[in-house]
Amino acid sequence: MxxxxxxxxxxxxxxxxxxxxxxxxxxxxxxxxxxxxxxxxxxxxxxxxxxxxxxxxxxxxxxxxxxxxxxxxxxxxxxxxxxxxxxxxxxxxxxxxxxxQNPDFKSLVETRIILEKNAVRLAATRRTESQIHQIKKAHEAYSEKAIQGLDAIEEDLMFHIKLAEASNNSVINSLMLIITPEIIAHFVKNKICDKEENFLLIKEHQAIVDAIEEKNADKAVASLNDHFKELYKYCNKQ
Missing domain, CATH: 1.10.10.10 (Winged helix-like DNA-binding domain superfamily/Winged helix DNA-binding domain)
Known part of the structure; x- marks a missing residue:
């Protein structure tokens, strides 16, 4: 050789x-x-x-x-x-x-939003009982830390990854695994969240969980849009 x-x-x-x-x-x-x-x-x-x-x-x-x-x-x-x-x-x-390797943050966010909207829509119609259980567990793990005002980057990441997994679309899941960790780490690193914001994020997560459990695709996407409002604002400042 x-x-x-x-x-x-x-x-x-x-x-x-x-x-x-x-x-x-x-x-x-x-x-x-x-x-x-x-x-x-x-x-x-x-x-x-x-x-x-x-x-x-x-x-x-x-x-x-x-x-x-x-x-x-x-x-x-x-x-x-x-x-x-x-x-x-x-x-x-x-x-x-x-x-x-070093895409601009705004492009990453835009791509994530496109992917995750489709992921939750599919998750609402395709999720299994086991997958909704995993989503709930990830939400609970995030909530426990967020309520205490603790760093919950990994728990937040896991929640969104579980949403993508429940889409049962391997390509969406793979792409989310690539881009989501960098986005969440950047977002949390550069934005200080107080306890009031933490409670709001928990509420938004719960709305997404409820919609997917109810198998209501439109509600799931609408709840995700609400959850992304702050992300949109932060992204547009960059």
Missing amino acids: KLNGLEKIEKLPEDKENVEEVIISKIRELIVSKHLEPGDRLPAERDLAERFGVSRNQLRQAIQKLEFYGLVKKYPQSGTRISNIGVTALNGMMSDILQL
């Missing part, structure tokens, strides 16, 4: 997303320089991590992102291979992925 183009990354960024970006850039360089070509098997995880000077976990995360976008594929008996779609297409798609 043509591996003489592999060079160690001299200084890794501190941010996890930036590390992934650097690793993807390095793999892209190997493809553009023809040290790796469509259909080639990637070097062993340990070897590639050592040559790049990154941890195996960091490398794994970057490769998982490439796999999600279909640029590499894992095969049970022959490891991970570069997708056989041509160098020009691979180069262009990797460039697009790298540009997606």
Whole structure:
């Protein structure tokens, strides 16, 4: 295998997303320089991590992102291979992925709103009893912390992810998993919520839960719109 183009990354960024970006850039360089070509098997995880000077976990995360976008594929008996779609297409798609690493916040929010409106509409008609139970549990976990004025980012994230899961649409669910964590973390980090606002958010969550439990799609979307009012306002200030 043509591996003489592999060079160690001299200084890794501190941010996890930036590390992934650097690793993807390095793999892209190997493809553009023809040290790796469509259909080639990637070097062993340990070897590639050592040559790049990154941890195996960091490398794994970057490769998982490439796999999600279909640029590499894992095969049970022959490891991970570069997708056989041509160098020009691979180069262009990797460039697009790298540009997606740091999308503007407003675009993320707009995309999330489009996705989640469709998610709750589908959830109201498709959810199972088990899924409504999971949504309620996530809502309760969020409420317990929010009432006390505690940081509930993870609980809020889990609530919205459970809504997406209940849509029973795997693509919507996957896209929500990609964009929602960054939005919620950014929103909470840059906006101080007092207890009064926490109680309002709990009430809004409950309205969404009730609508999905009642299998009322229109009510679910309307409740979500109410919940997004503050997000709209905050986004428009950016």
